[in-house]
Amino acid sequence: MPFPTPLTGVVPPVCTPLTPGREVDVPSLLRLVDHLVEGGVHGLFLLGSTSEAAFLTDRQRRQVVEAVVAHAGGQLPVLAGAIDMTTPRVLDHVAAVTAAGAQAVVVTAPFYARTHRSEIVHHYRRIAAASEVPVIAYDIPVAVHTKLPTDLVLGLAADRVLAGIKDSSGDLGAFREIVTGARAHPEFSVLTGSELFVDSALALGADGAVPGLANVDPHGYVRLYRMCRAGDWEGARAEQERLCALFGMVTAGDPARMGGSSSALGAFKAALHLRGVIDCPVTAEPQVPLSGEETERVGKFLAAAGLL
């Protein structure tokens, strides 16, 4: 199956279930993949931020891609993050996930190093030149502390360096500029990473969405996508609002005890555990686990959304 150009639809950033000893729980991972495929998703994005890629060792990253590709490869497109600080390290990850079977790689701007616009351009050019598979930019300023400039992205789209973008910046104005600018490059995929305004993004022309919450409720996001494509904006708004309410689970963790990723990823995994999809809700270190009371809060969000 060739990689779609553009990639469209709902492409969840797949959570990485762990065992209590914090190894990849492959049976749970494959059950999660089945749950997503059964929910009708259009692709799988492995090793993204929601997948705890920043926390997985190289061995675990490879294990995730190999397991999912062996299980679901060929059924739907499988993308993988190649998340690291700079070009040479990213190139190693690109080679590893491609060897493991990923059909596209997702790459952020450099981080840790102070990064100039010209360096970001050179970074993507070098990676695209070396990669056997399409390269998708990952715009996530909250993690890398740089926003990809719109004209940089469109320039690299025009030169076919980038095959698409996953925009997790939350900046719909800049996203719109990319969507409209990319109409000149119909094979370029413009995907929103937002959970909260997928309807808006699709209404203004996005190709698809990569919402972390789709791990918990793939059916909901697929329904939302179909309603948008059918022009049923009233129905889409109602579905989106149900999903926004469900997303409230990311605040289940006490901010006095833990950071935002512990709370959000902990909530997604707690929800998958409560729904019977994965065996263990543990997150990678040094994240703080949700307490019993916090997990109950997650359950209430599920119940309110009709998912328990």
Added chain:
Amino acid sequence: MPFPTPLTGVVPPVCTPLTPGREVDVPSLLRLVDHLVEGGVHGLFLLGSTSEAAFLTDRQRRQVVEAVVAHAGGQLPVLAGAIDMTTPRVLDHVAAVTAAGAQAVVVTAPFYARTHRSEIVHHYRRIAAASEVPVIAYDIPVAVHTKLPTDLVLGLAADRVLAGIKDSSGDLGAFREIVTGARAHPEFSVLTGSELFVDSALALGADGAVPGLANVDPHGYVRLYRMCRAGDWEGARAEQERLCALFGMVTAGDPARMGGSSSALGAFKAALHLRGVIDCPVTAEPQVPLSGEETERVGKFLAAAGLL
């Protein structure tokens, strides 16, 4: 030779010379080590930010530590950075650099992931529990976008989780709090990462300094250290001011063309090349190389400081 407690003196973060093909240039690296040892430095810090650790692949990182330990191990303490995003990935680097012979590891707060204070504490506790060698905290907010809180550092010093700190925050007020607080823990090493106020840091009680510019002029920083230890504050100030002027080289690169790390690391390597220490001034990708004219500017800084 046991690892000093505390570590004192001048401990340069050793640049990593590269070949034109951007592999580690081991002969140049060893010449650089000889240049530093001959300059009288008191330790070597490999795989720090100045070493371009963020740009080196795992293979290259191992190569650097193995080569330097084989060449100079036993003569002076060799520390190595274990720079990565989160605990599990850092643990892999700790194991790798320790196996390669490093006598201490230098570890930042988590980055890329959003990090809470309690997660930073857990991060260091897990790493120290797993490490065979002392763990030194690396406070570098410009890279990790978090400042290590003073009381967190002192708490981990009291619990002997941390063996020291390299402070590259530029915040002398907070540094002083650590210096005075750490008097209760005499084995704890308090090192400034500043090039520009080593005299001030030593005057208020720091154990030593880790200045990137000491690659270029180790003799200068060693002289400065000795004057401070001897209480010759007038002499120290004059030497420090000469080194501050020399540090101006980090602005040699045009900020319209490149970021701060391209300019600063490019200047250090150009200076080492001009001084005949390393064979090639190239920096790792995606950094932008200095132009001929920019390299000439570096030469003028060297000449003004009496180093050419």
Added chain:
Amino acid sequence: MPFPTPLTGVVPPVCTPLTPGREVDVPSLLRLVDHLVEGGVHGLFLLGSTSEAAFLTDRQRRQVVEAVVAHAGGQLPVLAGAIDMTTPRVLDHVAAVTAAGAQAVVVTAPFYARTHRSEIVHHYRRIAAASEVPVIAYDIPVAVHTKLPTDLVLGLAADRVLAGIKDSSGDLGAFREIVTGARAHPEFSVLTGSELFVDSALALGADGAVPGLANVDPHGYVRLYRMCRAGDWEGARAEQERLCALFGMVTAGDPARMGGSSSALGAFKAALHLRGVIDCPVTAEPQVPLSGEETERVGKFLAAAGLL
């Protein structure tokens, strides 16, 4: 005419035309008001960021409100910013603009001072208690370096401390939370400050928009508003995209020579001058004026949008 609850429609933040000597150009200001009223706007927001409130002296601020209220008061709602650092200073502005005839005041979180959530709450409570007119929160993190938390806004809405919000944060996810949360408070006005996704904001339930670009093309934004209200989402998208292209004018100024506000406000005023609405395109000090060539670029944006 009572102040509408909620305020709906297009409410431009009115530019403040200046004379070459940088006094308020009252005749041009009134012509601009006529241009907006003739364009069909639903209210006027004086002394906002687009109005250069941060640059106007107290005397000039009063002059603006008095002139516009005398000219257009009673025809449509007139709001005024009370932009200053902290509660006591804001209270003085609230008294001044209310005395000058404003029917509502628009107030940011404290700035310059480091601000805690509890202090923001106290700030708005004190101001609402002292104000004779409704208080509308102004969420503009780019200026005040604080984002108003959603639950804080909804809590103050529930307590009728705040009568509405103008959201210039660019964060549509958080905006949506306020829109849906505010359904419990039907008199509360939820207004987007975005130029670029007014259609999206209205589609998800916003009451109206406060786009700076509506100074230049009020007819366009009023058309867009009406299409959205009529459910003509295809038409709205086309109109919004035309306005997004027009908004490109804010990049007319060379970023090597000037900051973002010089470029954006300079472009709006150049456009109003080119369209014959105001006599002089000058912006307040220390902003940098557009060059002739940069002004020509603004003209091209107008021409492309069919406005010249």
Added chain:
Amino acid sequence: MPFPTPLTGVVPPVCTPLTPGREVDVPSLLRLVDHLVEGGVHGLFLLGSTSEAAFLTDRQRRQVVEAVVAHAGGQLPVLAGAIDMTTPRVLDHVAAVTAAGAQAVVVTAPFYARTHRSEIVHHYRRIAAASEVPVIAYDIPVAVHTKLPTDLVLGLAADRVLAGIKDSSGDLGAFREIVTGARAHPEFSVLTGSELFVDSALALGADGAVPGLANVDPHGYVRLYRMCRAGDWEGARAEQERLCALFGMVTAGDPARMGGSSSALGAFKAALHLRGVIDCPVTAEPQVPLSGEETERVGKFLAAAGLL
């Protein structure tokens, strides 16, 4: 008495005592001035951040300057802040505080507005051209979210636009560049705003210090200044460390309940109240007052420093 060029010594940013009704408590203010003068300070800086200038109305600002100038003018230099967002508003404050008798004005970079380097330069040039008294730059990134570039400051010093700088950036490396660069302009005053490393700043050549904590312990800072000038670096270090411990009072307020300025300014005023200098420890709105228990903590810091 002419304004000193350069201004040297200890120049406290004078707290502004308030009545319970939050009006300026002039008798307490004058007792505070007497306490400072008796402590041997070398100048008075009114209407700085520590003076709660951001919270005082224009009427109150004028009242402060008039009262202090009438009481102490002629005995020692009196500087006043002209803190506002942009050039035209600052010019009004410059005129007001000069009319009230200030001998120099202290001015930040623009804030609230997004500010470009060229705009900062123009800002200071315009203000200096209009001011009858010397203009001193106030570098306080924590409040204005811009750091004054070193070369900008030195350029304006060379052109005699600026008469000095108060550096509250905490960045000793950049401060040192200004100190050494300003040796070419001996009339230019280089003052540190730090409480915590006055000894370091003086050792490397600063002219003086503007420490908020000098309100509480002017004798300590004056002693520290004299020891530094006499070359007694050991004595200076001990005195500085005593003052650093005393500065711990700024953490007396619970960070879960209040921001940093409530805690720090609340502590300074509580300490002045406990020492019997001012009648009432209240801070301006919307700051949160210290609780009884938090005030007791302040008392313990005073006692430990030998001040109760």
